[in-house]
Amino acid sequence: MRGLGGKVVVVAGGGGIGAATVQRLVEGGARVVVGDINATHATELAEGLRAAGHACIGTGFDITDEASVNALVALAVKEFGGLDALFANAADLQIIHQDSNVLEEPMSVFDRTLDVNLRGHWLCTRAALPELIKRGGGSLVYTSSAAAVMGEAVRPAYAITKAGIEALVRHVASAWGKQNIRANAVAPGFVMTPQIQASMPAEFREQMLKGTRHARLGEPSDIASMVAFVMSDEGTWIQGQSLGVNGGASFF
Numbered sequence: 576m577r578g579l580g581g582k583v584v585v586v587a588g589g590g591g592i593g594a595a596t597v598q599r600l601v602e603g604g605a606r607v608v609v610g611d612i613n614a615t616h617a618t619e620l621a622e623g624l625r626a627a628g629h630a631c632i633g634t635g636f637d638i639t640d641e642a643s644v645n646a647l648v649a650l651a652v653k654e655f656g657g658l659d660a661l662f663a664n665a666a667d668l669q670i671i672h673q674d675s676n677v678l679e680e681p682m683s684v685f686d687r688t689l690d691v692n693l694r695g696h697w698l699c700t701r702a703a704l705p706e707l708i709k710r711g712g713g714s715l716v717y718t719s720s721a722a723a724v725m726g727e728a729v730r731p732a733y734a735i736t737k738a739g740i741e742a743l744v745r746h747v748a749s750a751w752g753k754q755n756i757r758a759n760a761v762a763p764g765f766v767m768t769p770q771i772q773a774s775m776p777a778e779f780r781e782q783m784l785k786g787t788r789h790a791r792l793g794e795p796s797d798i799a800s801m802v803a804f805v806m807s808d809e810g811t812w813i814q815g816q817s818l819g820v821n822g823g824a825s826f827f
């Protein structure tokens with residue numbers, strides 16, 4: 576892929592999809608700072624990639640804490656001299672199991688979901704934008720979900736955060752597009768991350784596969800490829816979009 580080489584990218588949230596994206600980006604020649612609340616995971620991911628000759632730094636960070644988000648971006652600027660792109664990807668997928676419905680859900684579950692999955696992405700935007708503008712432009716990519724538009728009977732807070740991300744994308748594109756800032760979301764269908772592989776009952780996977788117009792479910796690398804494409808110089812006409820990567824799923 577043309578136009579990733581030398582770019583400085585922050586990946587905010589380096590779990591299943593995040594880790595695959597970090598790998599895809601460094602393989603394309605980008606220099607990457609990856610942050611995750613699981614500091615051990617982020618540092619070990621980066622160490623492994625550095626051992627393979629790539630430019631990658633891993634660090635702990637909390638997307639709900641403005642100072643921590645600012646420090647993540649500042650680390651990229653200090654170590655690599657600026658910022659060209661940020662991938663806002665973190666979500667709390669532990670609490671999603673308590674995200675039941677508007678009557679029964681504890682407000683603490685709603686608040687935490689919004690804090691990580693939406694307010695955190697707002698904070699990433701605030702931290703990254705000034706650095707991208709200084710650079711003369713850049714790309715913000717966010718992880719949304721098919722849930723943003725499904726209208727399920729469960730997981731309302733999660734869906735609200737993803738719909739909110741898509742609104743944020745359109746705002747950023749409208750406000751800063753003329754300054755060469757691009758904002759886009761990638762909306763995955765069902766992706767078999769290592770965590771999902773380990774925890775999801777086989778019957779649920781079968782049900783998801785039935786609703787997918789494809790022979791298999793998604794892999795983290797499927798999403799990573801789209802994020803890398805949107806961030807690269809090949810994706811410069813893509814602006815203000817939510818791009819579904821879901822194997823043609825029809826379960827929504």
Ligand SMILES: NC(=O)c1ccc[n+]([C@@H]2O[C@H](COP(=O)([O-])OP(=O)(O)OC[C@H]3O[C@@H](n4cnc5c(N)ncnc54)[C@H](O)[C@@H]3O)[C@@H](O)[C@H]2O)c1
Nearest residue numbers: 588590591592611612637638664665666718720763765766
């Ligand atoms: N896997 C899927 O099927 C699927 C489908 C649609 C959308 N998504 C979205 O993809 C993104 C990545 O999900 P994933 O499936 O790779 O799951 P994941 O749990 O492996 O990745 C999420 C990462 O966010 C991190 N995180 C959680 N809270 C944080 C915080 N406060 N600060 C910093 N990091 C924090 C976690 O530690 C984890 O590494 C999420 O935004 C998720 O909503 C996933």
